[in-house]
Structure formats: C-alpha cells, structure tokens
Amino acid sequence: MAVPQIVAQRPVIAGDKELTVSTIRIAADYYDTVIFDDSVDKRHVGMVIGGYVIDHSSKRATDRDAAMENHREALIAVRNEQPRAVRS
Template identity: 50%
Template sequence: MPYPKTVRATKVTSDRVDLTVSTIQLGFRCYETVIFDDHDDERHAGMRLGDYVIGKSQKTFATRDEAMDDHREALYEARTGQPR
C-alpha cells in the first residue's frame, strides 16, 4: 500500500471560509489531520481555528478510529469557528 494515502477529505465552504479538512495515513499506524485553506490567496493560512493551525500538521494518531475522531473535531471547528 503506497503512502501517503487520503483517508477522508471534507470541503467546508461558506461566506467566510473555503477550507478542506483532510486526514491522511502517512504510514503503518500513523495518521494526521490538517485543515487547508482553499482560497487562491490562502488568506487563512497559519491562522488558528480552535486547537488547529490552518495549513499545519500538529499531531499524529496510531489508529484510524483516533484519526477519524480528530477529523470530526477539526470539521466541527471549520464549520463553526472563526479563523484568528
């Protein structure tokens, strides 16, 4: 199985944000979730959104279940939070 492998990618588009929450598998028992800014000018790159920094990886998980929990948390922040 070639790595990295996209496990789940979810678009969040509204009048204030255009983001993608992406969870990838980097290797055996190594997953991470990153929020990407999809604006052409990447206006939110480097900004905080809850516990996440847009465009940066911050933590990895050993199981897919843990990674999917983190994906859901990041998705909630992307849908409800305001980049700062």
C-alpha cells in the first residue's frame, strides 16, 4: 500500500480558531478530508464544525473532484461557523 499523499491543505486562522483543512489521497479511489485543531491548547478537539468532529472524523470521496468539493465545503465551514460541542 502506498503512503497517503496530501492533495490539498489549508490553514485557517479566524478569531479564536486555528484549524487546518487537509485532504489526502489514500488510494486511487479513496480520498479523506479532515479538520485539525492547530491551537496550542487544542481547545476545539472533539467539537463539531461543518459536519466534522475536529481531529476525529473525516469525509470520504471516491474521486478527486468530489474530494476537492469536500475540501472547499470544509474550508467554508471553518471560516464561517463556530465549533460547537458534540451532543451526548
């Protein structure tokens, strides 16, 4: 199996958010988009933004176009939404 390849990666600093949206290619038909918390105190880990649980969940795509759409939507969410706690 090949090493995952970074397809797109963008840091976003807005207000108290220091997050990175990252999309990687794992295989020919497997791309994952993830949101990471880059803040020193990791204040947003486990919170939800744009349908992602920060540092915990990803969205899969089966081709590059769909992966780039996931990446774009995640960037918009990170810029415009506030992270919120996961409901129990």
